Amino acid sequence: MAARAAANAVSDAAAASDPRARSLSGARPDRLWPLLWRQMVDATDPGVTAGDEAVVIALRARDERVFIDLVQRYQRPLLRLAQTFVPSQAVAEEVVQDTWIAVIKGIDRFEGRSSLRTWVFKILTYQAKSRGERERRSIPMSAFQTADGGPDEPAVDPSRFRPPGDSRVSGHWAEPPADWGSDAETRLLGREAQEVIASAMDTRPPAQRLVMTLRDLEGWDSTEVRTALEISPGNQRVMLHRARSKVRASLERYLTEAARVTVADLEALFRYGPTR
């Protein structure tokens, strides 16, 4: 079932990218409903979502606000996906640009066999692959297939676990996760914490950053991410885990270093008294 949906999504995407394909009378919204209904009753099929219907209709009516929202939302994730296929930032940007043009041209023919966002990402993949082949420098999904950041890169620094053979219990935490403090929950919502998260994500390879963005920032589920990026369940998990672990480690540094500063401040206070 999922395979069929994926195949359909690809053919939709291919049609949208094909400059020879002509506009169809299927542009009329009433033609969409039987398809939408079929998707909605078929719960195992990652097809159009309830929110998609309104967006598709608005795009067909050339609603600029809806189009801008879509671009704002997916421009950066699409750029990251493009970066996994083509060697330069400039080419990646062109691929994203071509993808949006294909979306605009293809929206009247979008049949709702996948969710709208999956469809957009499939078009990107199709564009990026053919672009990569044209340039003979394609790195097809290499960022996803090699473990992306080195196969041996552990999610938690191994020095934090007791080594095998340690007289104490091996495999247990030697340096356990630090206490984040009682105000962690509040501080995590603050602007500073958000900046810490954003810059930790920025240090990740594009594929990892992309998976974490779609899962945790955009709230996609694992099936949809796998379908849109054409990656295996295991790969999706590994990349997500690595990215999340790095972000967690950065938050740990941020939350515990700040606590040390507070202690230093208190000491200064005892020594010198309050400053005005």
Place this chain on the structure above:
Amino acid sequence: MTEYLDDAMPPEDRDRIELHLSDCDDCTTYIEQMRQTISATGQIRPDHLPGSVVDQLLAVFRESRRTGS
């Protein structure tokens, strides 16, 4: 870990992990911190794109209405 957080684990593996967690404060803390990390990440709203990127695409979007392509 990710399977556990996704609630996508076979029940027997899940039971094994929960049995361990019931007895290990450090791992419990770690899992809880991962949950907090995920939820804090979900609060981030992406910055807006430079106007030029949007304007270029908007021009194509408007053009497509006129030509009906």
